[in-house]
Amino acid sequence: MQRILAALALAAVAVAAPAGSERTRPTTEQSDLDDFMRQVVAHRDENWKKLQQYVLDERETFELRGPTRLPIFGQRREYTWYIRDGFFVRSPVKYNGVSIGEDERRKFEADYLERQKKRDRRARGLAAEPEPEETDVNDVGGLLRQTREPQFVSSAYFLRFKFEEGKYALVGRETLDGRDVLRVEYYPREMFTPDNRRRRNGDKEESAKERARNLEMQRLMNKVALITLWIEPAAHQIVKYTFDNVGFDFLPVSWLLHVSDAKAVMKMTQPFPDVWLPDGLEISIAVMIASGQFDLRYALDYHDYRQPDVTTKVGIKDK
Secondary structure, eight states, X not given: OHHHHXXXXXXXXXXXXXXXXXXXXXXXXXXXXXHHHHXXXXXXXXXXXXXXXXXXXXXXXXXXXXXXXXXXXEEXXXXXXXXXXXXXXXXXXXXXXXXXXXXHHHHHHHHHHHHHHHHHHHHTTOOSOOOOOOOOTTXXXXXXXXXXXXXXXXXXXXXOOOOOTTOEEEEEEEEETTEEEEEEEEOOSSSSOOOOSOOSSTTOOOOHHHHHHHHHXXXXXXXXXXXXXXXXXXXXXXXXXXXXXXXXXXXXXXXXXXXXEEEEEEEEEEEETTEEEXXXXXXXXXXXXXXXXXXXXXXXXXXXXXXXXXXXXXXXXXX
């Protein structure tokens, strides 16, 4: 670990370069930083399945504010996550402060569980669905057996950035929530990648002109994106990241609708020993039109991680 930290400290000078600039041939320090980040990216999806049983609560909020900064629209939903039939199930508890009825909650859970089972089987290349099993809908003591990450993990890592050699710069060492972490800046080249799927309307291939336009848009989106990562080096664990788009002047009709700011912040927490799980995600976007600026905010808050017991009942826990 001392060798890695020493190499990364030297890499800060070697790799610091403007966003979007081309890198020269990697130095030894850059190679060490790339090796370190390769491990970080490979490690980020492992924690959610370290424990076979746990429960958590989620709060989802959305709000839109107008030029006067007064709320125009907003909503708040609350959920509990528990394991049923070996899969994490998102169980609705409240909507804008109103408790969800038992029948509606059970239907939502059943539909959600069915979608997750199909998704998991597709990921494993299995076509046929097994016969449904009778289960206790309030049983939170099931053992985890799903292979794809649950939604609360994929939502936190909604930026599915991949490892890109030579696109990282070590800024330095910092303290975050009492932990010594490394701050790394990532200048992506392939975060926004081409979508080569066929169009749904008519199943037609993307024309050469459309493809060229989309490729240019994706290149510009990558050029103005900056991701900052705070990493716990011993565990190779991302404990926080921020996503910033630093300019949108290239977007179409920017004279009519201008995105002046877009930012996302994600943090991880350690609710159990050596287990890192999502703590929260917040996305904010500021849009300027003729009548003034409108601000959109979307947030997910994950809290009260706990291990289930035989008395736990979903949907009736006091909030």
